[in-house]
Amino acid sequence: MTRWRLTIEFDGGPFMGWQRQDHGPSVQQALEEAIHRMTGELIAVHAAGRTDAGVHALAMAAHVDIAKSLTEHRLREGINALVRPNPISVTAVQPVDDNWHARFSCIGRKYLYRILNRRAPPALDLGRVWHIAVPLDVEAMAEGAAMLVGRHDFTTFRSVNCQSDSPVKTLDRLDVKRVGEEIHIEAAARSFLHHQVRSMVGCLALVGRNQWQPNDIGRALEARDRAELGLNAPPEGLYFVEAAYP
Amino acid sequence: MTRWRLTIEFDGGPFMGWQRQDHGPSVQQALEEAIHRMTGELIAVHAAGRTDAGVHALAMAAHVDIAKSLTEHRLREGINALVRPNPISVTAVQPVDDNWHARFSCIGRKYLYRILNRRAPPALDLGRVWHIAVPLDVEAMAEGAAMLVGRHDFTTFRSVNCQSDSPVKTLDRLDVKRVGEEIHIEAAARSFLHHQVRSMVGCLALVGRNQWQPNDIGRALEARDRAELGLNAPPEGLYFVEAAYP
Numbered sequence: 001m002t003r004w005r006l007t008i009e010f011d012g013g014p015f016m017g018w019q020r021q022d023h024g025p026s027v028q029q030a031l032e033e034a035i036h037r038m039t040g041e042l043i044a045v046h047a048a049g050r051t052d053a054g055v056h057a058l059a060m061a062a063h064v065d066i067a068k069s070l071t072e073h074r075l076r077e078g079i080n081a082l083v084r085p086n087p088i089s090v091t092a093v094q095p096v097d098d099n100w101h102a103r104f105s106c107i108g109r110k111y112l113y114r115i116l117n118r119r120a121p122p123a124l125d126l127g128r129v130w131h132i133a134v135p136l137d138v139e140a141m142a143e144g145a146a147m148l149v150g151r152h153d154f155t156t157f158r159s160v161n162c163q164s165d166s167p168v169k170t171l172d173r174l175d176v177k178r179v180g181e182e183i184h185i186e187a188a189a190r191s192f193l194h195h196q197v198r199s200m201v202g203c204l205a206l207v208g209r210n211q212w213q214p215n216d217i218g219r220a221l222e223a224r225d226r227a228e229l230g231l232n233a234p235p236e237g238l239y240f241v242e243a244a245y246p
Numbered sequence: 247m248t249r250w251r252l253t254i255e256f257d258g259g260p261f262m263g264w265q266r267q268d269h270g271p272s273v274q275q276a277l278e279e280a281i282h283r284m285t286g287e288l289i290a291v292h293a294a295g296r297t298d299a300g301v302h303a304l305a306m307a308a309h310v311d312i313a314k315s316l317t318e319h320r321l322r323e324g325i326n327a328l329v330r331p332n333p334i335s336v337t338a339v340q341p342v343d344d345n346w347h348a349r350f351s352c353i354g355r356k357y358l359y360r361i362l363n364r365r366a367p368p369a370l371d372l373g374r375v376w377h378i379a380v381p382l383d384v385e386a387m388a389e390g391a392a393m394l395v396g397r398h399d400f401t402t403f404r405s406v407n408c409q410s411d412s413p414v415k416t417l418d419r420l421d422v423k424r425v426g427e428e429i430h431i432e433a434a435a436r437s438f439l440h441h442q443v444r445s446m447v448g449c450l451a452l453v454g455r456n457q458w459q460p461n462d463i464g465r466a467l468e469a470r471d472r473a474e475l476g477l478n479a480p481p482e483g484l485y486f487v488e489a490a491y492p
Contacts, residue, residue, distance in 0.1 A: 009369040056370060080367055089369035121326055123255040123335035124302060128370070 001067050004075060005096045006031075006045070008060040011087035012235065013127045018051045018060070027051075027088060031062075034082035038075075039068040048106045048243035052195075054235035056128070058112075059091065061243035063102040100245070108172075108244030109192060113185040113201045114237045117178075129182065130201075130237035136208030138178050144207040144217035145174040145185070148200055154193055155224040157203075162194035167224070169193060176204065183208075186241075198238060202231030247313050250321060251342045252277075252291070254306040257333035258481065259373045264297045264306070273297075273334060277308075280328035284321075285314040294352045294489035298441070300481030302374070304358075305337065307489035309348040346491075354418075354490030355438060359431040359447045360483045363424075375428065376447075376483035382454030384424050390453040390463035391420040391431070394446055400439055401470040403449075408440035413470070415439060420446065429454075432487075441478060448477030 008031070016024035020032075031045045048061040066075070076093045083090075099105075116122050116129040117136050148157075148171055155167040173188040185204065187197050203220060206212040212230060220228040254277070262270035266278075277291045294307040312321070322339045329336075345351075362368050362375040363382050394403075397416040404413055419434040431450065433443050449466060452458040458476060466474045 009366070011370050011372070058370070076366065087369045087372050089366045091364070091366040118337070120255070120322065120335045120337040123333045124257050124304070124374070126257070126333050 001065055001098075002070075003063055003065050003096050003098050003100060005094050005100065005102070006062045006064065006079075006090050007092040008047075008057060008062055009089045009091055010057050010060065011127075012051060012054045012056045014087065015053060017053045017055065018047050018049070025086075027057075027060075027086075030083055030086040030088055031064075031079065034079045035064060035066070037082050038078040039066055039070075041067055046102045048102045049109055049192075049240055051238075051240055052198075052235050054127075055238045055240065056236075057240040059242055060240050061102050061106065061245075063096065063100065102243070105245050106191075106243045107246055108188065108190055108242075109240070110242040110244075111187045111192070111197045112239040112241050113187070113197060113233065114239070115183040115185070115201075115205070116181060117183050118181045127236050130205075130234050132205060132208070134209060136183060136205065137210060138176055138183060138208065140210070140214050141183070141185075141204045141208045142176040143214035144204055144212070145176050145200075147214070147218040148174050148221060152221055153224050154196055154221070156220045156226060156228045157196050157199035158193040158226065159195035159199075160226060164191075164193050167193060169196070174200065195232060198233040198235065199229055201233035201237070203229065205233060206230040247311055247344075248316075249309055249311050249342050249344050249346060251340050251346065251348070252308045252310065252325075252336050253338040254293075254303060254308055255335045255337055256303050256306065257373075258297060258300045258302045260333065261299060263299045263301065264293050264295070271332075273303075273306075273332075276329055276332040276334055277310075277325065280325045281310060281312065283328050284324040285312055285316075287313055292348050294348045295355055295438075295486055297484075297486055298444075298481050300373075301484045301486065302482075303486040305488055306486050307348050307352065307491075309342065309346065348489070351491050352437075352489045353492055354434065354436055354488075355486070356488040356490075357433045357438070357443045358485040358487045359433070359443060359479065360485070361429040361431070361447075361451070362427060363429050364427045373482050376451075376480050378451060378454075380455060382429060382451065383456060384422055384429060384454065386456070386460050387429070387431075387450045387454045388422040389460035390450055390458070391422050391446075393460070393464040394420050394467060398467055399470050400442055400467070402466045402472060402474045403442045403445035404439040404472065405441035405445075406472060410437075410439050413439060415442070422450065444479040444481065444484060445475055447479035447483070449475065451479060452476040
């Protein structure tokens with residue numbers, strides 16, 4: 001039995017999210033079926049994070065235990081061949097210790113949120129960005145974002161379905177910058193609450209539109225009340241970028 | 247009657263190409279039908295270049311004559327609303343002189359070709375890049391590309407269906423560079439022959455794989471014989487980037 005670490009890129013568009021669901025396709029199911037067809041083994045693939053329907057990944061980390069003896073090359077090429085036509089690609093594999101766990105060993109997660117900020121809707125990036133047609137005030141958004149960095153009770157920015165034991169998290173970084181026609185919001189933390197990044201981005205968009213002032217972000221945070229949430233950003237602009245391990 | 251210049255972004259994936267075809271959807275037809283529904287006028291949209299099936303555009307230039315009185319805002323928003331769900335977006339419109347012609351007034355065209363050069367196939371950029379799994383020698387490709395720059399008879403790099411009067415063209419620029427996991431090839435000329443960029447890129451890929459030496463590019467050029475063509479690159483990596491006007 002070998003425990004393998006997988007690095008996975010996927011387009012979240014056609015999926016109900018990472019996790020297996022009864023009512024539609026998932027990234028987890030597509031990968032597990034590909035590995036089953038290759039090895040004959042019924043295995044579970046565990047990921048660093050459970051992404052929502054429509055959320056993408058540039059480099060999701062995951063692990064899987066496989067009894068069959070395989071080289072790195074055969075495992076990666078085999079999954080990539082058998083997972084087609086799903087838009088999922090294993091970009092790297094490596095054997096790891098049996099106590100390495102994609103979710104529990106992870107000490108840092110990074111997300112990117114892409115807003116396309118121009119009049120015209122996206123053509124090439126349809127389903128890959130949140131389109132906001134009115135010009136956003138990036139400086140005000142950055143000022144609001146700074147109020148969220150640090151250790152806080154993020155109840156306001158947490159889905160009612162969140163299964164985390166505590167709403168207290170430490171947000172290491174929340175950077176807002178203009179990149180051509182886009183605004184990129186980068187978030188880094190040890191872990192995030194369910195919908196936390198999309199909730200923070202939604203409120204920052206209200207600040208960018210001058211519907212909220214930067215201080216309203218602090219007010220919403222201090223309220224510790226989901227009803228204070230301004231707006232949950234749509235999933236298609238969100239990318240799981242990186243999982244860090246000791 | 248006003249002549250309008252349009253700047254258009256599109257995903258070429260679902261189309262038979264720019265030009266109207268009997269056997270499938272085209273970018274031209276989708277735009278003409280959107281404008282027809284908005285104005286009631288049966289009009290023709292003329293583009294700077296006719297892209298092949300699967301080829302994308304970041305900023306195609308085109309023009310159209312419309313009798314109905316419209317503001318820039320209404321024309322752009324109207325087309326973008328009515329052209330849905332086609333992955334086409336008009337990013338800019340402006341009124342131009344009646345003698346301005348998207349194709350005949352154009353004095354420079356730029357294309358970008360994207361090769362994804364890594365073992366794993368694309369997930370997020372499926373249909374947007376040419377995937378080549380073996381590592382390419384970018385320096386050798388750049389050396390080969392330099393032999394194509396200048397005024398030459400490009401018969402070797404021309405489709406048998408090309409309707410240009412002469413195979414002689416002046417290639418102003420053909421740059422090859424590595425950008426992360428991708429190789430970008432940028433081509434600039436007043437005009438190109440049919441399939442010229444894809445034919446040049448296909449031969450450069452052979453050089454990158456060491457199946458051809460850089461000098462074989464010069465040999466193929468001098469042969470002026472389509473049978474000397476090594477490889478035509480697939481359409482999905484090609485982007486029409488820019489049309490220049492006096």
